[in-house]
Structures are given as structure tokens and as C-alpha cells.
Amino acid sequence: KVSPSAAPERLPFCRVTEEDLAFFRKILPGRTIVDPDLVEPSNVDWLKSVRGSSEVLLRPQTTEEVSQILRWMVTKSTERCLSSHQTFSHVLFSSYSYCNSRNLAVNPQGGNTGLVGGSVPVYDELILSTSLMNKILNFDSISGVLTCQAGCVLENLSFYLEERDYIMPLDLGAKGSCQIGGNVATNAGGLRLLRYGSLHGTVLGLELVLADGQVLDCLSTLRKDNTGYDLKQLFIGSEGTLGVITAVSILCPRKPKSVNVVFLGCETFEQLLKTFQLCKGMLGEILSAFEFLDSECMRLLNTHLKLPNPISDCPFYIVIETSGSDPTHDAQKLHNFLEEAMTSSLVSDGTVATEEAKIKALWSLRERVTEALTHDGFTHKYDISLPVERIYQLVTDMRKHLGNQAKSVVGYGHVGDGNLHLNVTSPSKDPALLAAIEPFVYEWTASCRGSISAEHGLGLKKRNYIYYSKQSQAVALMGNIKAMLDPKGILNPYKTLPDNLKQ
Ligand code: FAD
Ligand code: 2HG
Ligand code: ZN
Structure with missing residues (x-):
């Protein structure tokens, strides 16, 4: 019996040849990386839990380059594989399918902060990194729509927007490394989803390169567009298995004028849930995050990262953020809520932050649990x-x-x-x-x-x-979509779809 977590078998993709490298060097001069020391970090995931053995890291800067790479992978290598590995009779009489149905496989990679082993190759898939595709293409300060290349680092986009009185609609602990293309490819949730919703709502447009190298321009900046199927939605959360995201347009909220963070302690999870109910009722439209960690997380933060607990020890901790447009109004609401939560004994201790340094320190306690766990x-x-x-x-x-x-x-x-x-x-x-x-x-x-x-x-x-x-019919339909968009299965093989659907 094969364990569902066991490594899949290598599919019969071609292996990279000197001819491939010569082509890549021609279109990506100085950006076709084969030095094993330079390729190595892209073969290992953030958790250091999975490792591929790719020998080639491609670093395109433009959509056209991504398109050329995929066109080459899918159309050229059939002939090359036939001539370099097999005689014609060998092909005809023994393993005809060897390279005819499989070409070079590719692993799209953003900031490599993914947590499910999707961002690194399993075998020798070529790594296509978007790190150099990091240009902001446009920002419309009236609509708040930002359009940028897929390789922009989330935190850099946040800094850019903050200077213009806007913020990104998503935020996560990996912001310093993860890229917007990777965020879209994973449909990342993060710390602001409660307020601004998922990327299925905030992403207005995508530009993609499909498995055969075609560029699909769905880079709309419109809020409303019901002309047929909303194709971009298919690629949000598709983890690099249906196309390479090359550009994103995203709707950004105004920067709130007042932000408060409270860190509270609760004795039971039931009280924590009651606090959530109370919070929704009393903070209403200014509530922007409601996160929790348990005392075991706090122990790991103290032990491994030396982050002190800012309140007394409790079984559960809550991080609440409010974001609004009127500091006096927000402070009043927060005060009323805290008074009620304390007098009804829902929370046993707490601290409030209004200035940036303390806000950041309180958020670290929630954002850095993942890092503490690695130790x-x-x-x-x-x-x-x-x-x-x-x-x-x-x-x-x-x-x-x-x-x-x-x-x-x-x-x-x-x-x-x-x-x-x-x-x-x-x-x-x-x-x-x-x-x-x-x-x-x-x-x-x-x-x-x-x-x-x-x-x-x-x-x-x-x-x-x-x-x-997911129901098996739904999974089968996913398999059909994959087969239609990527008939040779070259895009991020071994990922997302179960092995029993692999071609
Ligand atoms: P990568 O890790 O490089 O790739 C992730 C997947 O997307 C891979 O399958 C890859 O093939 C694909 N991909 C990447 N770029 C493209 C592209 N341009 N086109 C097509 N496919 C592409 N996730 C959350 O949802 N919420 C959180 O709060 C959160 N917090 C995190 C905190 C930490 C400390 C860490 C390490 C991770 C966290 N994550 C969180 C995981 C999350 O998936 C990633 O951080 C982020 O969304 C991935 O972006 P990335 O650029 O690093 O993508
Ligand atoms: C978070 O919310 C991330 O902090 C990471 O999604 C979660 O490491 C994890 O399990
Ligand atoms: Zn999370």
C-alpha cells in the first residue's frame, strides 16, 4: 500500500540538454543559472522539508521571456529528445510515449515561502523564478487599483502604497519575501481577510502565460465585468499548475487614519468565542482582524525567539486590530468594548497599542509563531x-x-x-x-x-x-481543466492534483 504522502514517481519528462541551455542563455543572458550553489536555495522550501534536484534556474524579466521559455519547453523538446536519447526504431517499437507526450517540466516560483511543498521541484523540473519581474506598472490613486508584475514582494508593494495613502488588502507574516504572484497562485489569506475579503474579490485582473506559451491578457482593472466566464478566478489558488502569473491588478483600500491593536488573555476558548461575538457587535465596521494563539505558542515564542508575554499568563491570547477613519470615534468604541469584555469577565488581562512600534511588537507575537515552531x-x-x-x-x-x-x-x-x-x-x-x-x-x-x-x-x-x-466529481473536473490547459502536464507536475489523476 502506497502512503498518500509518499514521493510520486518521476514522470517521463525530457531532461535538459545543452541545446536547451543554449536557447535559454540566448533569451536570458546572465539569467540562466546553472551554478549548483546558486540553484540550491531554490531547490529547498522555506520549511527545509522538501528538496528538489533541479539544475537550472531561469530568471525572466518580462512576460515575453516567460512566453518564449514555455513555448520552447512545449514545442521544441520533442524532436530534441528523440534525437538525443532514442533511435527512431526505438521510438517506434518500444517506448513511443517517452518524449512525445512529455516535454520539459517547469516549476514556477515566487518568494519560495509556500508551506506545502508546492514551490520547489520534486525532481529536475526547471525552476522559473519571477523574482526579477518586480516592476510596478501603474497605480490609479482615484480607484485605488495597483497593477504590477508578479514578482513584486508584498512588503515592497505595501511601502509603495503607504506613501500614497493606500494599503494592500492582504498582509501576512511572510510579507518580506513572498511575492504577489505567489500570493495569488496560493490564494493566500492572511491577517486582513476578515476585513478586505479574499483575493477572489480583490484581484481585478491577471496576465498569464499558458503552458503552450500563449499570453492570456485578463489584466482588467474594472470592478465589474460580466462578459462571460471570469477566467482569472481559475488561476487564483491554482498553485502554478494551470499557468504562470506574470502580472496582477488588485484593488487596494485607503490607508486607515487610525489603527489600534489590543492583545488580550482569556481563560477558555468559549470565552474567546464570546469575545469575538462581542467584538463584532461593538466594534462593527472598524474591526479589521481577530486572531488567536494558545499558551503553547506563547511558550515557543518565549523560549525560541525570546519574545516576552506583554500580559499575564493565560491559556488563550487574542490579537484584535481596529482600522478606521476617526481616531476619537475608534478609541471610544474600543474603550466601550474593552470595558464590557473586562466587566463581563470574558477577558482576564490585556494591553492596547496605538503607536506604530508597539502595534508592530504585538503583531509579532502572532506573526512569528511559524518562525518559533521551526526552532x-x-x-x-x-x-x-x-x-x-x-x-x-x-x-x-x-x-x-x-x-x-x-x-x-x-x-x-x-x-x-x-x-x-x-x-x-x-x-x-x-x-x-x-x-x-x-x-x-x-x-x-x-x-x-x-x-x-x-x-x-x-x-x-x-x-x-x-x-x-472535495467530492470525486469535483476532483475529476479539476483534472479535465488541467488536461485542457496543460495537456502535457509540464506546469508544476506532482502538485495540487492527486496522483491517481496524473497523466
Ligand atoms: P512560492 O512559495 O514561491 O510559491 C507558492 C506556490 O505558488 C507554488 O505552487 C508555486 O509554483 C506557485 N507560484 C508562485 N509564483 C507563481 C506565479 N507567478 N505564477 C504561477 N504560480 C506561481 N499563507 C496564507 O495564506 N496566510 C498566511 O497568513 C501565511 N503566513 C505565512 C507566514 C510565513 C512565515 C510563511 C513562511 C508562509 C506563510 N503563508 C501564509 C504561506 C503562503 O502560501 C505564502 O507565504 C505566500 O502566499 C506564497 O508566496 P510566494 O511568493 O512565496 O510563493
Ligand atoms: C499564519 O497564519 C500562516 O501565520 C502560517 O498561515 C501558519 O505556519 C503555519 O501553520
Ligand atoms: Zn494563516
């Missing part, structure tokens, strides 16, 4: 959507289920979005622990009709678990 040992990550009242039950049940097999079992995440991050660590990779966690975690999630990937995607690691959250 705790080998980490198993689960990114689960559940009805919000069930989210912590999974952590409690997992702790009971694992007993003392795990080093740490922590829960944190986006309460406002019903999204739990359940992480389990062990001193080193431990197959027995993995067997205890999976499929338990997926069965538990499916029993509540939850999602086994709320925001990180499926990538390599979760591809075979898709059926816990």
Missing part, C-alpha cells in the same frame, strides 16, 4: 477550516489522541475566518508520529465538513488528501 523541531502543519465554534476542539482532541508522542501540539490562527493552524512538532522526523496524526486529522476535519487546506493550498504534501474536502 522547536520537525513540524507537521495542518491548515484547517472549520465551523468557528469547533476550531479549538481539534487541538484538544489531537493532544489527547497523541498523548506524549509529540513534543508540542499548538493551535493558532484566524478565528475571524474559522481557520485553525494546528502544528505538531517532534525532535526529528518521526514516521510513527505521522501515522498517529494522519489520517486522524483529516477524518476529524471531514466529519465537520471542514477544509483540509484553508489557505496554504495542497502543493506536494497535501495533494492526495484532496478527497477529504
Whole structure:
């Protein structure tokens, strides 16, 4: 019996030849990287949990270059493979399909901060990095629509917009490295989704290069456009398996005039949920984030990152952010809410930040949990959507289920979005622990009709678990879409779709 998390078999794609390299060097002079030391960081994911063996890193700067790369991969290599590896009779009589149906495979890569093994090759797929596609193309200060190349780093876009009194509609802990193309490709959620919604709503247009090199210009900046199917939606969250995103237009909100962050402590998760209810009622339109972490997360922040707890020790901590246009009005609302939360004993301690440095420090406690976990040992990550009242039950049940097999079992995440991050660590990779966690975690999630990937995607690691959250007809339709857009399966193979659908 093959484990669903086992490495897939290498598909019969061509191997890169000198002729390929000569072509890439011609179109990407100085940007066709083959020095193993320079390629290596792109072969390993952020978590250092998966590693590919690509020998070539391509760094295009323009959409036209991406198009030329894919056109070459899909049309030229059939002949080359035939001539370099096989005689004609060999092809005719033995393994005709060797290169006829498979060409060079490619792994689109942004900031390489993905958490499901989707951003790095599995075998020798060529890596197509968008890092040099980092130009802002236009910003319309009336509509707030930003249009930029896919390789712009999220934080750089935020700085650019803040100077113009706008902000990005998404924010996440990886902002310093992740790129907008990667964010769109994973349909990243993050810390502001509660307020500004998902990228399915804020992305107005995409430019893409399809597997055969065609450029698909859906780079609209319109809020409304019901002329037929909204094709861009198909690529949002497609994890590089349907096309390479080369440019993005995105609707950006005005920079709020007043931002407050409160860090609160609660005794029980039930109280935390009641605080969420109260918060929605009393803060209403100024509520922009409601996040949580448990005391185990706080322990890891203290131990591994030396970040002190700003309040007294509690089983649960909440980060609430308000963003509004009137500091006096917002402060009054926040004051009323805090008074009510304290007098009704929903929260036991708390601190408020209005100035930037303290706001940043409080946010670090939530944003840096992922980093703290990397210092705790080998980490198993689960990114689960559940009805919000069930989210912590999974952590409690997992702790009971694992007993003392795990080093740490922590829960944190986006309460406002019903999204739990359940992480389990062990001193080193431990197959027995993995067997205890999976499929338990997926069965538990499916029993509540939850999602086994709320925001990180499926990538390599979760591809075979898709059926816990999607009906088989839906998965089959995904396979048909993939086959239509990428008939040779060259775009990010082994990712997102389960092995039993692979061509
Ligand atoms: P990569 O990691 O390079 O790639 C991710 C996937 O997208 C891969 O499948 C890749 O092939 C594909 N891809 C990348 N660029 C393109 C492109 N131009 N065209 C087509 N496909 C492409 N995620 C959340 O949703 N919410 C969070 O709050 C969050 N916080 C995080 C915090 C930390 C510290 C870290 C390390 C990660 C976090 N993530 C979070 C994971 C998240 O998926 C990524 O951070 C981000 O969205 C990926 O962007 P990237 O540019 O690094 O893409
Ligand atoms: C977050 O919300 C990210 O901090 C990362 O999505 C979650 O590391 C994780 O499990
Ligand atoms: Zn998250």
C-alpha cells in the first residue's frame, strides 16, 4: 500500500540538454543559472522539508521571456529528445510515449515561502523564478487599483502604497519575501481577510502565460465585468499548475487614519468565542482582524525567539486590530468594548497599542509563531477550516489522541475566518508520529465538513488528501481543466492534483 504522502514517481519528462541551455542563455543572458550553489536555495522550501534536484534556474524579466521559455519547453523538446536519447526504431517499437507526450517540466516560483511543498521541484523540473519581474506598472490613486508584475514582494508593494495613502488588502507574516504572484497562485489569506475579503474579490485582473506559451491578457482593472466566464478566478489558488502569473491588478483600500491593536488573555476558548461575538457587535465596521494563539505558542515564542508575554499568563491570547477613519470615534468604541469584555469577565488581562512600534511588537507575537515552531523541531502543519465554534476542539482532541508522542501540539490562527493552524512538532522526523496524526486529522476535519487546506493550498504534501474536502466529481473536473490547459502536464507536475489523476 502506497502512503498518500509518499514521493510520486518521476514522470517521463525530457531532461535538459545543452541545446536547451543554449536557447535559454540566448533569451536570458546572465539569467540562466546553472551554478549548483546558486540553484540550491531554490531547490529547498522555506520549511527545509522538501528538496528538489533541479539544475537550472531561469530568471525572466518580462512576460515575453516567460512566453518564449514555455513555448520552447512545449514545442521544441520533442524532436530534441528523440534525437538525443532514442533511435527512431526505438521510438517506434518500444517506448513511443517517452518524449512525445512529455516535454520539459517547469516549476514556477515566487518568494519560495509556500508551506506545502508546492514551490520547489520534486525532481529536475526547471525552476522559473519571477523574482526579477518586480516592476510596478501603474497605480490609479482615484480607484485605488495597483497593477504590477508578479514578482513584486508584498512588503515592497505595501511601502509603495503607504506613501500614497493606500494599503494592500492582504498582509501576512511572510510579507518580506513572498511575492504577489505567489500570493495569488496560493490564494493566500492572511491577517486582513476578515476585513478586505479574499483575493477572489480583490484581484481585478491577471496576465498569464499558458503552458503552450500563449499570453492570456485578463489584466482588467474594472470592478465589474460580466462578459462571460471570469477566467482569472481559475488561476487564483491554482498553485502554478494551470499557468504562470506574470502580472496582477488588485484593488487596494485607503490607508486607515487610525489603527489600534489590543492583545488580550482569556481563560477558555468559549470565552474567546464570546469575545469575538462581542467584538463584532461593538466594534462593527472598524474591526479589521481577530486572531488567536494558545499558551503553547506563547511558550515557543518565549523560549525560541525570546519574545516576552506583554500580559499575564493565560491559556488563550487574542490579537484584535481596529482600522478606521476617526481616531476619537475608534478609541471610544474600543474603550466601550474593552470595558464590557473586562466587566463581563470574558477577558482576564490585556494591553492596547496605538503607536506604530508597539502595534508592530504585538503583531509579532502572532506573526512569528511559524518562525518559533521551526526552532522547536520537525513540524507537521495542518491548515484547517472549520465551523468557528469547533476550531479549538481539534487541538484538544489531537493532544489527547497523541498523548506524549509529540513534543508540542499548538493551535493558532484566524478565528475571524474559522481557520485553525494546528502544528505538531517532534525532535526529528518521526514516521510513527505521522501515522498517529494522519489520517486522524483529516477524518476529524471531514466529519465537520471542514477544509483540509484553508489557505496554504495542497502543493506536494497535501495533494492526495484532496478527497477529504472535495467530492470525486469535483476532483475529476479539476483534472479535465488541467488536461485542457496543460495537456502535457509540464506546469508544476506532482502538485495540487492527486496522483491517481496524473497523466
Ligand atoms: P512560492 O512559495 O514561491 O510559491 C507558492 C506556490 O505558488 C507554488 O505552487 C508555486 O509554483 C506557485 N507560484 C508562485 N509564483 C507563481 C506565479 N507567478 N505564477 C504561477 N504560480 C506561481 N499563507 C496564507 O495564506 N496566510 C498566511 O497568513 C501565511 N503566513 C505565512 C507566514 C510565513 C512565515 C510563511 C513562511 C508562509 C506563510 N503563508 C501564509 C504561506 C503562503 O502560501 C505564502 O507565504 C505566500 O502566499 C506564497 O508566496 P510566494 O511568493 O512565496 O510563493
Ligand atoms: C499564519 O497564519 C500562516 O501565520 C502560517 O498561515 C501558519 O505556519 C503555519 O501553520
Ligand atoms: Zn494563516
